Amino acid sequence: AAGVIQSPRHLIKEKRETATLKCYPIPRHDTVYWYQQGPGQDPQFLISFYEKMQSDKGSIPDRFSAQQFSDYHSELNMSSLELGDSALYFCASSLEGGGDEQFFGPGTRLTVL
Amino acid sequence: AQSVTQLDSQVPVFEEAPVELRCNYSSSVSVYLFWYVQYPNQGLQLLLKYLSGSTLVKGINGFEAEFNKSQTSFHLRKPSVHISDTAEYFCAVSEDNDMRFGAGTRLTVKP
Numbered sequence: 001a002a003g004v005i006q007s008p009r010h011l012i013k014e015k016r017e018t019a020t021l022k023c024y025p026i027p028r029h030d031t032v033y034w035y036q037q038g039p040g041q042d043p044q045f046l047i048s049f050y051e052k053m054q055s056d057k058g059s060i061p062d063r064f065s066a067q068q069f070s071d072y073h074s075e076l077n078m079s080s081l082e083l084g085d086s087a088l089y090f091c092a093s094s095l096e097g098g099g100d101e102q103f104f105g106p107g108t109r110l111t112v113l
Numbered sequence: 114a115q116s117v118t119q120l121d122s123q124v125p126v127f128e129e130a131p132v133e134l135r136c137n138y139s140s141s142v143s144v145y146l147f148w149y150v151q152y153p154n155q156g157l158q159l160l161l162k163y164l165s166g167s168t169l170v171k172g173i174n175g176f177e178a179e180f181n182k183s184q185t186s187f188h189l190r191k192p193s194v195h196i197s198d199t200a201e202y203f204c205a206v207s208e209d210n211d212m213r214f215g216a217g218t219r220l221t222v223k224p
Contacts, residue, residue, distance in 0.1 A: 031210065042203060042214040043157070056211060090156060094210065101147070101164075102212055106156040 002026055004105035006091050012111045013081050021076040021108045025093030031055065032074040033102060034066060035090040043090055049074055050096060078110075086112045115140035115208045119215035127223050128196055134189040134218045136178075136204030146187040147205040147212075148178055157203065163187060174198070194222045 005024040013019050025032050031050045035043040036059075045058035049068035060066075063081075068074045072093075078085060088109050092102035120135040138146065148160040161172025168180040178189045187204060199222045204215040 033212070042216050044214075045212065048210070092212075096210075101145070101159070101162060102207070102210075103159075104149070104157040109154075 004091055004093050004103055006089075006105040006108050008108060009106065010109050010111075012113065014113050015081055015083060017081050017112075019078045019081060019110060021078070021089055021091075021110070023074045023076070023091030023093075023105060025072050025074070025091075026103055029093035029095050029103070030072060031094045031096055032068055032072065033092040033094070034060075034074070034076050035092065037088040037090060037107075038084075039087070041087075046076070081112045083112050086110060115144055115206045115211070115213055117204050117206050117213055117215035119202075119204050119218050121218050122216065123219045123221065125221045125223060126194055129193045131192050132190065132194050132198075132220065134202050134204075134220065136187045136189065136215060138185050138187065138204070138206045140185075140206060140208055142208060145207045146178075146180060147207065148172065148176070148187075148189050149203045149205060149214075150174075151201045151203065151217075153200070160189070160202075194220070196222050196224060198222050 007022045033048040034046040037043040046060040048056045052068045066076045088107045090107045091105045094102045118137045126132050146163040149157040161170045163170050163180045171177045176191050201217045
């Protein structure tokens with residue numbers, strides 16, 4: 001079965017650079033979530049989208065923005081990167097009315113030097 | 114808002130021993146509960162979930178969990194662990210599609 005796809009899987013950036021992470025949800029899933037997992041930490045919810053509209057917002061810094069496109073894929077844009085942004089970024093998708101189960105992608109490991 | 118507490122940050126056990134990873138949650142409404150496993154340098158894999166119905170939930174890899182509403186707990190158990198079960202385990206609670214994770218429990222299985 002198709003799973004959530006994230007690209008790139010690994011990304012190395014320098015401070016103050018920008019980065020764009022992409023997420024392709026499971027076909028027919030209409031909701032996308034972004035999480036940030038720092039080293040040794042639990043995943044922290046950043047933001048979610050339902051039907052291309054922002055549905056919920058968590059601890060996402062103002063330097064980050066995200067959107068969901070007409071094909072339901074989502075992009076997380078990160079600007080003015082800081083060392084502390086180094087983390088594993090997970091995308092998850094779900095189907096509205098699907099019992100709250102979120103299906104997670106493999107993650108993008110971002111390293112900021 | 115809902116929250117999750119995983120009472121043990123690390124659980125070392127010997128191979129073939131039973132294990133229980135504890136999880137307590139708080140919420141003002143009905144919730145859905147999940148256990149995820151994360152192997153080193155990998156993503157989150159769903160072990161099992163409780164949405165409704167039977168309070169004893171069976172998952173993959175021989176794991177099971179029991180939903181206890183009165184104690185607001187959802188402890189994960191396995192009767193006999195393998196070396197390959199060494200990983201980080203996250204309990205999560207979802208309310209209206211808002212999912213919150215516990216801090217994680219590192220299970221280390223020793224030979």
